[in-house]
Amino acid sequence: MGAPNFWCRNFREANTSCPLRAIRKILKQSLDELTRATKRQPMSRRHYDLPPFTTLAAFEAAARHLSFKNAAQDLSVTPGAVSHQIKALEGELGTPLFRRQHRGVELTQEGEALYETLAASFGQISRQLARIRQVGGSETVTVGSTTAVAALWLSPTIIDFWREYPEINVNQVTQDTPFMSVQGFDFIISYGRLSNRPDTHTPIYRDDLVPVAAPELAHQLASCSLDDLANQRLIHLKAHNPSWTQWEEWFQRLDFKGTLGQGASVTSYSVALQIARKGAGVALGWRRLVQPMLDSGKLAIIEPFSVTAPHQFYLVGPPDEALSENAKALKQWLMSGFDKVSI
Numbered sequence: 001m002g003a004p005n006f007w008c009r010n011f012r013e014a015n016t017s018c019p020l021r022a023i024r025k026i027l028k029q030s031l032d033e034l035t036r037a038t039k040r041q042p043m044s045r046r047h048y049d050l051p052p053f054t055t056l057a058a059f060e061a062a063a064r065h066l067s068f069k070n071a072a073q074d075l076s077v078t079p080g081a082v083s084h085q086i087k088a089l090e091g092e093l094g095t096p097l098f099r100r101q102h103r104g105v106e107l108t109q110e111g112e113a114l115y116e117t118l119a120a121s122f123g124q125i126s127r128q129l130a131r132i133r134q135v136g137g138s139e140t141v142t143v144g145s146t147t148a149v150a151a152l153w154l155s156p157t158i159i160d161f162w163r164e165y166p167e168i169n170v171n172q173v174t175q176d177t178p179f180m181s182v183q184g185f186d187f188i189i190s191y192g193r194l195s196n197r198p199d200t201h202t203p204i205y206r207d208d209l210v211p212v213a214a215p216e217l218a219h220q221l222a223s224c225s226l227d228d229l230a231n232q233r234l235i236h237l238k239a240h241n242p243s244w245t246q247w248e249e250w251f252q253r254l255d256f257k258g259t260l261g262q263g264a265s266v267t268s269y270s271v272a273l274q275i276a277r278k279g280a281g282v283a284l285g286w287r288r289l290v291q292p293m294l295d296s297g298k299l300a301i302i303e304p305f306s307v308t309a310p311h312q313f314y315l316v317g318p319p320d321e322a323l324s325e326n327a328k329a330l331k332q333w334l335m336s337g338f339d340k341v342s343i
Contacts, residue, residue: 051092056118058085059097063107063115116240120180123173128184140169141327144188146241147174148269152289154189161333168326176268177240186327187317191309192243194316202315204335205288209250209309211302212285212293213276218300221282226256229302233281234263235272243311247284253307273299 050056061071062082072079090097097111107115145154150172158170179188182199193201211229213221221229234247247260264281266272273290276283277298285299286309293299315331317323323331 051089055085055089055092058082059089059111060115060118060122062086062098062105063111064119066105066107068105116177117180119175119177123175124181124184139324139326140171141186141324141330142171142173142184143330144173144175144179144182144185146176146189146269148273149189149289150174151270152292156292157334157337158330160337161330164333165326165329168329170330182317185317186323187315187331190314190316191241192311193314199316200319202331202335204313204315206312207289207309208287209245209307210285210287211282211305212273212290212299213282213302214279215297215300217279217282218302221302223303226251226254226305227258229282229305230256230258231261232263234260235275235281235283236263236265237269237272237284238265238267239269240267245284245307245309245311249310250284250307254305 058071058075058077058081061074062068065071065074068079068082068086072082075082086098093110095110096108097114098105099108143154143158154172158172161170162168173185179185179190179194182188182194187202189204190201212218221232230251236247237244239246247263251260264275266275272283273285273293275281276285277293282302283299285301287294287301287306290299294301315334320328320331
């Protein structure tokens with residue numbers, strides 16, 4: 001109702017002898033009034049009080065690749081655009097998220113915490129969207145695990161499951177950072193209980209921790225002392241999950257009081273096993289988990305040392321009554337597999 005009067009009023013006040021000049025004057029007065037009205041309005045707050053999604057997406061990609069260049073390729077933008085978005089996010093948060101170095105970037109402590117949250121959240125969104133997109137057919141089962149558990153046990157077990165249930169699709173989600181939530185999963189495989197989680201924890205098994213190496217090195221170290229073993233090149237796993245047992249804890253459980261020799265550190269259990277397989281060090285092996293590599297002769301146990309793992313492996317997820325029939329079938333298959341064979 002107010003717009004026509006406004007335009008008419010301004011048109012009457014304009015210099016009507018020159019229509020073009022009148023129109024320009026009207027437009028200028030209109031923009032000026034709109035600007036003043038906008039400044040009088042309080043800024044609307046975003047519902048979740050989040051930064052723009054573009055900045056979060058740019059940060060997640062850069063953190064995942066630890067490279068602005070690779071993130072730019074991932075997002076089909078320029079590295080400069082990624083850098084601009086990162087600086088905008090750091091400016092809004094008031095703290096640096098990356099440490100810029102000569103040959104790349106690395107995450108700060110705040111950056112690591114934000115990346116873990118975003119990666120878990122984006123993954124959950126992706127899985128939920130995948131479920132929504134499914135039209136018809138049988139319901140897909142989604143299982144989460146670490147990359148090592150997936151490669152050494154879960155994937156071969158699912159292949160066997162498909163021979164019996166070819167109509168059931170199973171999605172595997174692997175990550176070596178702790179799962180922040182089981183939402184979007186039918187269940188995840190966790191070493192140790194998830195703290196402060198009401199989800200159902202179904203025990204699978206408790207493993208034994210043994211030193212493993214290439215067969216030739218394992219033969220050379222057979223019946224060696226703990227001192228001799230401690231002075232080997234031990235491959236340390238710097239896991240994101242604090243519950244994973246480390247070499248220091250393993251030696252302590254055997255009442256070893258000495259010091260460990262300098263070793264190598266990796267962030268992937270699969271990489272640790274590959275280094276050991278090549279004869280370049282000694283890895284801490286989960287006996288049942290690495291059983292296929294023991295059976296194939298790729299690895300061998302350095303006898304006679306063994307420590308029972310302090311935690312069990314669990315299937316973590318909703319109670320059985322909340323699972324789909326397909327998820328129940330896979331869960332039963334996974335559980336019965338441990339009863340039938342030693343993996």
